[in-house]
Amino acid sequence: MDNTKPKVEEISSSNGTAPCLPLPPLPPNAIENFHAALSYLNPNTTTTPKEQPSITHAQSKSCIIMLMKILDNILNETSYNSKRRSIKVSNKTFYNKVGQYKGGLDFLKSCHFIEVT
Secondary structure (H helix, E strand, O other): OOOOOOOOOEEEEOOOOOOOOOOOOOOOOHHHHHHHHHHHOOOOOOOOOOOOOOOOHHHHHHHHHHHHHHHHHHHOOOOOOHHHOEEEOOOHHHHHHHHOOHHHHHHHHHOOEEEEO
16 A cells, blocks of 8 residues: 555545444534534535635525435445545636535535544
8 A cells, every 4th residue: 555645635434444344423512513514515604713714595506406316325335436536626627616616525524534644
């Protein structure tokens, strides 16, 4: 296995090489983290981080649809597929729909994705 660092940042699922194994137990604050991630994607929220651009209803909808597609692809795969288990954060489409919003990245992390640099 090559231990060199990838040239671009990626987010990978934490159970990448063993999709049949159970996920580790959720941390005690997992539900709060999940809720906070989704609240950042709510255009009516007042808790948007200062570094995040404001989000419109259309952007929020687009972000949530893309997040659901990512999870749906993983849940519907019949065998392990590394392409579905990692996302290049530098990908323009991903960044425009999900990556620029703290809630989008936090949502993936709350679903056991990990950031790999």
